[in-house]
Amino acid sequence: MSEPCFRHLPVLLAEVVASAPANSQNLLDCTLGGAGHSQALLKKFSKATLYGIDRDPTALAASRHRLAEFPGVTAIEQASFLELPYWAERWNMSFDFILADLGMSSEQLAAPERGFSFLQEGPLDMRMDPFRQVETAAQILQQRSEFEIRRLLQTYGEERFAPQIARAIVKHRANAPLVTTTDLAELVERVVPRKFQKPNFHPATQTFQALRMEVNQEPEEIKALLDFTIENLRPGGRLAVISFHSLEDRPVKQRFREWERPCRCPSDLPLCVCGLQALGVSLQRKPIVAGAEEIEQNPRSRSARLRVFERNAVCFPGSDKESED
Ligand SMILES: C[S@@+](CC[C@H](N)C(=O)[O-])C[C@H]1O[C@@H](n2cnc3c(N)ncnc32)[C@H](O)[C@@H]1O
Known part of the structure; x- marks a missing residue:
């Protein structure tokens, strides 16, 4: 079978793979694209299972092809972030590592008929899922x-x-x-x-x-993604999000901060009375960015920002699927 041509270089590849917890067993890629990140994750975690979604049918076809050799690939579904709770329930799974590489792929941008690029003539379309949107x-x-x-x-x-x-x-x-x-x-x-x-x-x-x-209703989608991921990370699990502009990065940064410091008590109270506990910790103060070499090879990586959040190893009752088992 010939490889479908999918024009996309994954950004911050080594950094994403390094941010997954050691011994990750269950991986979720929420933005499969051409599956470059997923492939590298499966090479490192050869015994892991991988679940993946993308709302773009072209990306799914490319991912299925690229990941065909990996026995751990358990599910590849066409879905948007808003549909993740439905799929997670069907899979009955929570995750050690969840990845979201936001925005569009180079493949989407390079296809004039998709209408994403101002540099090539095409219909003003821009739907990531042209069949259901x-x-x-x-x-x-x-x-x-x-x-x-x-x-x-x-x-x-x-x-x-x-x-x-x-x-x-x-x-x-x-x-x-x-x-x-x-x-x-x-x-x-x-x-x-x-x-x-x-x-x-x-x-x-x-x-x-x-x-x-x-x-593509992106702000609502990102909100749904963040709501979903914090609920579906295993204790000690990590969420990695790559964003490409401030309107993507800002909600991620804000939610990570809220998860780290959820206490809603007035600042002049000597003790916390709301009882809201930190859900985990943001692993970097500043986002990880691409180095000069990567930017040279893949100019799209210039604006990439990677943030990683680690869920507490011990989760508080009612705040995580695992603790309810
Ligand atoms: C930057 S690309 C991902 C590239 C991928 N990491 C790789 O290695 O090839 C982003 C992908 O996310 C998908 N996507 C964007 N928003 C989405 C959403 N709300 N739900 C599901 N998929 C989405 C796009 O269709 C696109 O294929």
Whole structure:
């Protein structure tokens, strides 16, 4: 069988593998992609079982192929983070190591027909799961109000020229819908004043990011992922999350902090009365980032941030599946 071509180099590979607990037995990869991380994990933990999901059917096909030789691969399912509780119940499993490598893969970006890239002409789609997700980026641009588009660009793109871009989109669609990635990229390029355009940074970058986040409901998905993972780590288990921009990294950092310091008592109380205990510890103060060599080989790794959280070895009653067994 020939290898399906999946154009994606896993980032921070050695660092991810090193962050899994020694003797990990049950692994969960929530973002299989081309399964580069999963493959390296299975090479190191040859007796482990691996469960994996991805919402993109192309990624699943590539993962199944790449992981075919590993007997430990127990389940590969098409699912989004919101569906993880359903699958974990079916698998009846909690995990020593959970990995989430957020965002899109290079494969998704490189396929013009998926509509993620402003550099290649394609339909304005951006759905990671084109079969089960309904709304495309083109539909959002055609159907939302100017106010909603503006808010979306501000919130998910942190786009300074959101009002101007939203206005131009609404004006454009009064004559003709925005259909292709190039339609949108060129519109943004016209709207953002030249003197604010940075070298080596396409002015439509943040607009595309915002639309991708909205199409795929990424903030809700990340919240669901974090809710799920803390409940489904075994005592001493670890969660590793790789993010690529601040809107992904921020919720991860905040949740890790809450898990470490869940006490809700007013700071002037001499003793804790809320009784909320730390669920574990964040293993780094600062995220792990790629070194110069990796950035040279894989420029996408430049913005990668890896954070790892370790669940307490002893879990408190009611706070973990294992302690209920
Ligand atoms: C950066 S890639 C992962 C690459 C992978 N670690 C590898 O080694 O090839 C991110 C993957 O996560 C998937 N993904 C993103 N958001 C998701 C979600 N909410 N639920 C499930 N999969 C998601 C994407 O479809 C994509 O394939």
